[in-house]
Amino acid sequence: xxxxxxxxIVARTIPAALVYEDEQVVAFDDINPQAPIxxxxxxxxxxASMAELQxxxxxLLGRLMLAGNKVxxxxxxxxxxxxxxxxTGIHGGQSVFHLHLHVLGGRHMGWPPG
Amino acid sequence: xxxxxxxxIVARTIPAALVYEDEQVVAFDDINPQAPIxxxxxxxxxxASMAELQxxxxxLLGRLMLAGNKVxxxxxxxxxxxxxxxxTGIHGGQSVFHLHLHVLGGRHMGWPPG
Numbered sequence: 001x002x003x004x005x006x007x008x009i010v011a012r013t014i015p016a017a018l019v020y021e022d023e024q025v026v027a028f029d030d031i032n033p034q035a036p037i038x039x040x041x042x043x044x045x046x047x048a049s050m051a052e053l054q055x056x057x058x059x060l061l062g063r064l065m066l067a068g069n070k071v072x073x074x075x076x077x078x079x080x081x082x083x084x085x086x087x088t089g090i091h092g093g094q095s096v097f098h099l100h101l102h103v104l105g106g107r108h109m110g111w112p113p114g
Numbered sequence: 115x116x117x118x119x120x121x122x123i124v125a126r127t128i129p130a131a132l133v134y135e136d137e138q139v140v141a142f143d144d145i146n147p148q149a150p151i152x153x154x155x156x157x158x159x160x161x162a163s164m165a166e167l168q169x170x171x172x173x174l175l176g177r178l179m180l181a182g183n184k185v186x187x188x189x190x191x192x193x194x195x196x197x198x199x200x201x202t203g204i205h206g207g208q209s210v211f212h213l214h215l216h217v218l219g220g221r222h223m224g225w226p227p228g
Contacts, residue, residue, distance in 0.1 A: 108205050
């Protein structure tokens with residue numbers, strides 16, 4: 001069994017309230033939110049980070065982003081606006097090594113982005 | 115002729131040093147960088163924002179992200195790590211209304227992401 005926290009959420013061995021799910025991805029709220037709305041979208045398949053993704057994964061990546069749009073709509077922030085963030089490696093500030101897209105909104109997101 | 119600044123860069127009617135280009139996307143450095151490396155990846159096709167993208171655009175979105183990986187490699191930040199950011203609408207902090215992926219690195223990106 002994988003020790004990956006997010007794989008356990010996908011497998012439902014750790015409970016999480018899912019915001020959205022389909023065949024490819026799962027979305028749930030960040031446990032340490034940085035904005036009124038802060039949801040993570042992850043692929044069901046394990047990739048340690050964005051750096052692992054290859055040309056063959058092009059559709060999965062597109063679906064990850066489109067699922068981010070769906071989350072924005074479900075959370076009621078589609079019209080006001082929102083930010084997507086993907087952190088890769090140390091300089092990116094990645095903390096969980098299973099690819100995830102942050103969807104943030106519900107406030108004006110500042111600049112620079114971290 | 116479009117008045118969109120980024121469409122003009124795609125059309126080469128405004129000069130920009132391209133970091134990367136392929137059939138679908140073009141990448142160039144942000145003129146107001148927020149990190150030592152700060153490059154934008156945009157689709158050649160005009161979309162005002164991420165909110166306009168539909169299921170039919172899934173491949174284009176995947177290519178946008180994969181091109182972000184290519185930019186990270188070309189800029190020499192793939193190993194140290196990097197951050198992708200996409201701003202949508204007012205709360206997202208979007209300033210140019212042609213879809214663009216920010217690729218940031220060369221320093222440790224902080225948290226929260228804006």
